[in-house]
Amino acid sequence: MTYIGKLGKLQVSEKNLGYFLVIPALAVVAVMAFWPTLAAFWMSLHDISLIFRTNRFIGLENFRTMAGDPGFRNALHNTVYFTAVSVALEALLGLVMALVMNGAFRGRGAVRASVLVPWAIPTVVTSTMWKWIFNTDYGLLNFLLKRFHIVSTYLNWLGDGKLAMGCAIMADVWKTTPFIALILLAGLQTISHDLYEAAMIDGANWWQRFTRIMLPLLLPIGLVAVLLRTLDAFRVFALIFVLTGGGPADATEVLSTYTYKVLFSTSNFGYGSALAVSMFISVAIISLVFLNFIRLGSRSS
């Protein structure tokens, strides 16, 4: 142990100093994150309604209600669908974009910067923008599709349950693919050129170099990117809230919008907290699964 100084009569080791220095940060996290989370857990075990002035302990009753709540099941289904499809598309497109940006061409810097733009715009703004693009009567999308004779009548993008979910996914992909692309690009640049050259000498073709060298080496960082995006997509709120408000016919209702409605429209704090806790647990499980993958991935490489 190396002693680096004295605090009064106390000998201060580097390790202890480190603990000492993170206390303020830990305190802030405890107050801002742990306390509300614990409060939400506690409230989820109660029947709390401001309106009917009830506040009683009911154990796991809220979670039992949740299991039989078609609104919750619908929201869970939509959330999983939204997350799976949008993250898969984003990973695929992100990889393609990263490969393109990794190539040497003129104006590469400008391209890299411009790719970031969709990701930099606040979600509420992009959502409003897409809401107008998808507008049935005045939307750009319908205008273009009709102009080029792809459709004969305007499609009701946000008014048709099946299309509306697709629209939400499309807007999400547009907005967050750049994020994955950038992370993957950073990963690509850490792969040494020597590896490719050695493989070429051994007679490996383009496809073999891609699948045997690039993808395995990209896997750990790719998983981190996908993990971050999955967590984000699972908690999607602003995009859906602005674009469709959960409609039409509950087709785009996701867990966070459903929780919001229960909590703030109906002041049903107990059940709303239970919904929030269920999201917390889902997100924790997703993280654990991914972290396991990432550990396996980094060990094998």
Place this chain on the structure above:
Amino acid sequence: MKTLIGNRGCMIVRRILISGLLACLFLTALMVPVAGAQEKIKITLASMKTFGIDTMPLLIRRFEKLHPNVEVEFVEMPSPNYSTEIHQYLVTTLAGETGDIDVFTIDCIWFPEFGEAGWLLNMDPYIAAQEKANYFKGAIETVSYKGYQVGMPWYLDAGMLYYRKDLLDKYGFKPPKTWDELVHQAQVILKGEKNPNLHGFIWQGRQAEVLVCDLVEFLGSDGAVLDDKGNVVINNEQGLRAAQLMYDLIYKYKITPESVNTYDEEPSRQVFTSGNAIFLRNWSYVWNIAQDPKESKVVGKVGIAPIPAFKGSKSASCLGGYQFGVNKYSEHPKEAAELAKFLSNPESQLYFAQKISFAPTRPAVYDNAKLAKQNPFLVSLKDVFVYATPRPIHPRYPEISLVLQSEFSKLLTNKQTPKQAVDAAAEKIKALLKK
């Protein structure tokens, strides 16, 4: 300063400043008990932000002049398009059951909720018995809960039918009084105009609060979600008739486009003011926009009428607008009630009407000659407000609303039939009310 008077001078100046400051502090400290001795009563008014000019401060000063013993503190809440935030602020403040705010502005749909929570002061002891007759009936119903008046009416908003005067004239039609007439007129005009961009009748079908407002109007004066005793009646003959009409407008008569299920107020307004709809159901704010050449292609071609009705039924117009409430835990209920009454009196209502076009809740204010000259549109609304109908009155209204939004959105997207929609809604609301 240093170069002019030197270091010493600088210090003297500083000393003077500091001692002056101390003297000021001392004096203010003396003043406080003096003010207390006069026993000025302090009440707090939390009002939503009104668009355009600030109207509240002036009225507050006028009130303070009339009541020299009262001092009003003003808290400004967000504007009504942030009603969720206003709701949150009021709920969290009032749930504390302290007199932090005394008088507040409240959306008309929150009265049963706040009433049930026991946050609203019963106004009956503070108002003269005959006073209620000076307001629209719907306005008094809105601010009442369980037989008590728990608020003072402020301003009204109501759904109304906007129509294209030029198109109706061209085909020799009068503004429709019944739904059959509206469907017939729209079909004839659409056929005659041969304009593929023109829609017959636009309303708001987005899965949102406004869908419930439109539903109340389709239900008409003899249909309802809940009856007077609080029983669920949305699945009776009138409820089914309304659901069938909403469905038929889109899928049978084809005068309403399917995209109506994405429209809330503004997108639907845009279709109409771009000249692409014959009829539009919307709130009173559309009028000013429709007359603005920068925003509207239909300036001077627009008329308004009450919402049509079914044959044998009367028109119903969904009631909206903000009202005043008084906190039951206010430390000065008498003065607070006085302020709420003052803000709701004929002079104040006329002031709001003239300055920011808020539609008065007192019919008599509409008869003011000045107002008639300045804002004829507002005066013409009087007919609409006579038929103003509140949304379901129940402390669980927010939950009831979510059920209706979901089930009727399924109807409009053709996922269920009118019969299935009203049955599902009735069943779910019954389950809610049993809780």
